[in-house]
Amino acid sequence: MQVTVQEAPFDFGVEAQGFAARQSASGAVVTFTGIVRDVAGGLQAMEIEHYPGMTEAALTKIADEAVTRWSLEDALVIHRHGRLAPTEMIMMVATAARHRKDAFDAAEFLMDYLKSRAPFWKREVTGEGAAWVEQRDEDEAALTRW
Amino acid sequence: MDVLYFAWVRERIGIPRETVQTEAATVQDLVDELVAREDRYAAAFADISALRVAVDQELAEFDASLNGVREVAFFPPMTGG
Numbered sequence: 001m002q003v004t005v006q007e008a009p010f011d012f013g014v015e016a017q018g019f020a021a022r023q024s025a026s027g028a029v030v031t032f033t034g035i036v037r038d039v040a041g042g043l044q045a046m047e048i049e050h051y052p053g054m055t056e057a058a059l060t061k062i063a064d065e066a067v068t069r070w071s072l073e074d075a076l077v078i079h080r081h082g083r084l085a086p087t088e089m090i091m092m093v094a095t096a097a098r099h100r101k102d103a104f105d106a107a108e109f110l111m112d113y114l115k116s117r118a119p120f121w122k123r124e125v126t127g128e129g130a131a132w133v134e135q136r137d138e139d140e141a142a143l144t145r146w
Numbered sequence: 147m148d149v150l151y152f153a154w155v156r157e158r159i160g161i162p163r164e165t166v167q168t169e170a171a172t173v174q175d176l177v178d179e180l181v182a183r184e185d186r187y188a189a190a191f192a193d194i195s196a197l198r199v200a201v202d203q204e205l206a207e208f209d210a211s212l213n214g215v216r217e218v219a220f221f222p223p224m225t226g227g
Contacts, residue, residue, distance in 0.1 A: 119200070
């Protein structure tokens with residue numbers, strides 16, 4: 001299992017290839033990547049603040065639970081912080097399981113939990129100023145299905 | 147005890163962290179002490195339902211005990227992913 005919190009960009013191709021190549025018992029690998037998107041137009045940057053120490057602990061706890069619940073062979077979480085431009089990759093998860101349903105479900109679980117239980121805060125910077133992104137009700141509601 | 151603030155809570159209070167001498171028994175008692183200090187704390191803690199708290203880097207409730215606790219952090223709901 002790998003949990004990495006970093007400011008620098010990551011190479012999605014290298015990470016996905018490396019993750020898939022190091023599995024020996026899995027028939028399925030699922031990856032998800034989150035990208036900075038300019039929803040309303042005019043987005044200059046996405047600033048991501050986090051809580052060093054707690055961030056790594058919270059992500060590790062969430063990944064541990066995914067591994068246990070879906071009997072994953074492996075899981076990977078990479079999440080960036082700092083100032084990101086539109087189209088940059090913010091984060092990725094990867095899961096490896098014997099069968100694809102477990103790999104998909106575990107990846108969705110990871111995403112749902114790290115959206116609202118890992119200490120990151122997004123701030124959108126536009127020409128008119130900066131605003132903290134508010135948590136959406138559906139993000140909190142998404143946790144109840146697990 | 148170290149008290150940390152993140153995102154708009156940090157902006158309203160004006161500092162990212164501070165060391166607080168307190169006898170507060172619970173998180174809520176600590177909030178009450180801070181709010182009584184200065185307006186900027188009152189502004190940050192005006193609506194407690196809009197805030198989350200971590201005690202020694204684990205998510206907690208506002209009635210959590212501070213017995214033996216070294217670090218408390220206040221922040222808005224998280225928006226990762």
